[in-house]
Amino acid sequence: MINVRLTIQYDGTNYAGWQRQKNAVSIQQIIEEAIFSITKEKVNLISSGRTDSGVHALEQVANFLTNTKIPLKSIPKAINSKLPPDIRIISADEVSLDFHSRYSAIKKRYKYIMTNFSFEMPLYRNYAYNIPYKLDIEKMKQQAKSLIGTHDFVGFMGSGSSVKDTVRTIYDIDLYKKDDFIILEVEGNGFLYNMVRIIVGTLVDIGRGKINEDLTLIIESKDRNKAGHTAPAKGLFLKKVYY
Amino acid sequence: MINVRLTIQYDGTNYAGWQRQKNAVSIQQIIEEAIFSITKEKVNLISSGRTDSGVHALEQVANFLTNTKIPLKSIPKAINSKLPPDIRIISADEVSLDFHSRYSAIKKRYKYIMTNFSFEMPLYRNYAYNIPYKLDIEKMKQQAKSLIGTHDFVGFMGSGSSVKDTVRTIYDIDLYKKDDFIILEVEGNGFLYNMVRIIVGTLVDIGRGKINEDLTLIIESKDRNKAGHTAPAKGLFLKKVYY
Numbered sequence: 001m002i003n004v005r006l007t008i009q010y011d012g013t014n015y016a017g018w019q020r021q022k023n024a025v026s027i028q029q030i031i032e033e034a035i036f037s038i039t040k041e042k043v044n045l046i047s048s049g050r051t052d053s054g055v056h057a058l059e060q061v062a063n064f065l066t067n068t069k070i071p072l073k074s075i076p077k078a079i080n081s082k083l084p085p086d087i088r089i090i091s092a093d094e095v096s097l098d099f100h101s102r103y104s105a106i107k108k109r110y111k112y113i114m115t116n117f118s119f120e121m122p123l124y125r126n127y128a129y130n131i132p133y134k135l136d137i138e139k140m141k142q143q144a145k146s147l148i149g150t151h152d153f154v155g156f157m158g159s160g161s162s163v164k165d166t167v168r169t170i171y172d173i174d175l176y177k178k179d180d181f182i183i184l185e186v187e188g189n190g191f192l193y194n195m196v197r198i199i200v201g202t203l204v205d206i207g208r209g210k211i212n213e214d215l216t217l218i219i220e221s222k223d224r225n226k227a228g229h230t231a232p233a234k235g236l237f238l239k240k241v242y243y
Numbered sequence: 244m245i246n247v248r249l250t251i252q253y254d255g256t257n258y259a260g261w262q263r264q265k266n267a268v269s270i271q272q273i274i275e276e277a278i279f280s281i282t283k284e285k286v287n288l289i290s291s292g293r294t295d296s297g298v299h300a301l302e303q304v305a306n307f308l309t310n311t312k313i314p315l316k317s318i319p320k321a322i323n324s325k326l327p328p329d330i331r332i333i334s335a336d337e338v339s340l341d342f343h344s345r346y347s348a349i350k351k352r353y354k355y356i357m358t359n360f361s362f363e364m365p366l367y368r369n370y371a372y373n374i375p376y377k378l379d380i381e382k383m384k385q386q387a388k389s390l391i392g393t394h395d396f397v398g399f400m401g402s403g404s405s406v407k408d409t410v411r412t413i414y415d416i417d418l419y420k421k422d423d424f425i426i427l428e429v430e431g432n433g434f435l436y437n438m439v440r441i442i443v444g445t446l447v448d449i450g451r452g453k454i455n456e457d458l459t460l461i462i463e464s465k466d467r468n469k470a471g472h473t474a475p476a477k478g479l480f481l482k483k484v485y486y
Contacts, residue, residue, distance in 0.1 A: 011365045056366060077362075086365045122254045122329045123299060123370070 001067050004075065005095045006031075006045075008060040011086040013126045013234070017053040018060070027051075027087060031062070034082035039068040048101045048108065048241040052194075054233030056127070058111070059090065061241045063101045104243050107171065107189050110196045111237040114182040114204070121180075128181065129200070129235035135207035137182065141175045143206050144184070146215040147199060148173055155222045156202070158194030158230060166192060175203070185239065194230050202228035244310050247318065248338045249274075249288075251303040254329040256369045256477070260296040261303070270294075270330060274305070277325035282311040291344045291351065291484040295437075297476030299370070301354070302333065304484045306344045347486050350414065350432050353439045354480040357425040357447070364423075371424065372443070372478035378450035380425065384418045386449050387427070389458040390442065391416055398465045399445070401437030401473060409435060418446070428482065437473055445471035 008031070016024035020032070032045050043064040051057060070078055076089040083089070113128040115121060120130040147170045154166040172187040184200055202218065205211040205228035211218070218226045251274070259267030263275070275288050286307040294300060313321055319332040326332070356371040358364060363373040390413045397409035415430040427443055445461065448454040448471035454461070461469045 009365050011368070058366070080362065085363065085368050088362060088365050119323065119331060120328065122252050122331050123301070125254070125328050127366070 001065055001097070002072075003063055003065055003095050003097050003099055004072070004092055005061060005063045005099065005101070006076075006079075006092050007090045008057060008062060009088050009090055010057050010060065011126075012051060012054050012056045014086060015053065017055065018047055018049075018051045024053075028062075030083065030087060031079070031089075034079045035064065035066075037082045038070065038078045039066060041066055041068065046101045048105050048238075049191075051236075051238055052233045055236045055238070056234075057238040059240050060238055061101050061105070061243075063095060063099060065097075099243075101241075105190075105241050107187055107242045108191065109172075109185060109187040109239045109242075110191070111239045112184040112186075112196060112200045112231065113235045113237070114184070114200070114231075115180055116182060117180075124180070126234050129204075129232050131204055131208070133208040135182070135204070136209070137175070137177060137207065140203045140207040143215040144173050144175050144203055146219065147186070151219050152222055153192055153195055153219070155218065155224050155227050156195045156198040157192040157224070158198065159224075161193035163192060168192065168195070196236060197231045197233065198224075198227055198229075200231035200235070204228060204231065244308055244340070245315075246306055246308055246338050246340050246342055247315070247335055248304060248306045248342065248344065249319075249322075249335050250333045251300060251305060252331050252333055253300050253303065254369075255294060255297050255299045257329060258296065260294055260298065261290055262293045271305075273326065273330060274322070274332075277322045278307065278309075280325045281313065281321045282309060284309055284311065289344045291348050291481075292434075294479075294481055295476045297369075298479045298481070299477075300481040302483050303481055304344050304348075304486075306338060306342060308340075342486075344484070348433075348484050350430055350485045351434065352415075352428060352430040352482045352485075353434070354482045355427040355429075355439060355443045355474065356478045356480070357427070357443070357474075358423055359425060360423075367423070369477050372447075372475050374447055374451070376451040378425070378447070379452070380418070380420060380450065383446045383450040386458040387416050387418050387446055389462065390429070394462050395465055396435055396438055396462070398462065398467050398470050399438045399441040400435040400467070401441065402467075404436035406435060411435065411438070439479060440474045440476065441467075441470055441472075443474035443478070447471065447474065 020028045045062045045064045047062040075092040079089045115128045115130045150169040170188040174185045261270050263271045288305045288307045290305040318335040322332045358371045358373045393412040413431040417428045
């Protein structure tokens, strides 16, 4: 038996998120079915973490145990032949049997794409969050720096999560303009439920002057009501998982 | 009666192209129906030119005659309220009654996006042509320069076109790499049916060494069989129409 780690890209637009669930099509289900179709094995595909409905991945990581005779280097092509075009296995490699995509991850990097038109542009509608207000980008950049470091991010956690330890460390945050886009990239040792989307929503509310409190104080307050709105899923991309 | 010129962005993925046709949904039909829904007028929306099924537009231009009482500045928002999210009116302005989106156009600029991965990436699948071969980009750039100037492009015209005068002038061509993309931009006084897509296909065939003849000689031959394949619609964007 070997433990195979897959690197996966997907367009999350048409899925109910990563995790298997009843009455909705998930990315996990689609890939597990593709693996079954080529190996006849019912595998449990363990990802680095769930992504919500509409969230995309540039490089999601997931692993599974298998006894397949298919050579490792043929696995991506074999699985891809059974996948719809909005999901692709980029690569496969063998890892030790104790490798676990979620528990072994040491940090993750997310990318969030915004646009700033007076209405949502057709070509970006599924991949960016349009903010139709004047934004003070410099203020957003400056405030974003407060996120770096180890903090209790309980005020930036979406409801419905039962996580107890809400302390996380953010190593890097970068907010920049590029062509038609305003991009936020954030890297940390882990993220709470909806944390990146609430960070983005808070920075947007700061940028448009709806929130005037310093982000440092908002974090310290540990109060979800002091933070901003939850930015939509479609602008969010899991960029990289580090092991 | 006034003549209203619209600037329109659309994602062509889900449409049978610009032009109205039976048994398929066109962008023209959708917008004409939206205009009818707000003005109760059956207008004839004249575009700068058809785009094929799957082709996108950053800024298509189309005009229509109307007696509507809706103020000009409210027209984009009013029409957009009746359009699906993959089509948007960016702006509307009044033009002279003799303005005709196609006949009045003096030049057009197209953008074509390619990727060069070993397989098609989910996030680019509807907006770029993936070429899974090694490409000599420098050679493509150098050969592309031969297109500039006034030539008989009959060898770069798709079958099914009845156009008689096949002489066109290309003013500018630019081929460059940007992030994950190889981009071709081309500007000319007009383009034959499938001409941009055949230019791209020919440059790709040159770049991968499938065609070794100089592009100058291919143009001079006026022979469709000497030019390369027709690149797919999904990588093509109408970028701008000049008046």
